[in-house]
Amino acid sequence: ERKEKEEAERQAREKKEEADRKERLELEKMKLDAEMKLLQAKIEAGVMKNEPDGSGARSSDAGAKHPKLPHFQDGRDDLDIWLTRFERFAESNGCPGRNGHYCFVRY
Known part of the structure; x- marks a missing residue:
């Protein structure tokens, strides 16, 4: 009976640790996705200026050297x-x- 109780506690602890690990990974993934979207938006908005002919000429006021x-x-x-x-x-x-x-x- 004691061994069964210890085994159940160990399994519960492992389950909780796994759930915590999955939650941390999901939060990290969401954070990286948000950073990537922000960088893409900055690139699209500030670096390239879309021309009507679709040439996508570089904007002279981009300010980046x-x-x-x-x-x-x-x-x-x-x-x-x-x-x-x-x-x-x-x-x-x-x-x-x-x-x-x-x-x-x-x-």
């Missing part, structure tokens, strides 16, 4: 590595597809 891409130095830099870096830079700055270099042309 982006790192500058280093200039290619012939004889010193490997062209393949520099082009890969350029493609990543263009993609991370919201330039569209294969013609991303047009985003950096100054008029």
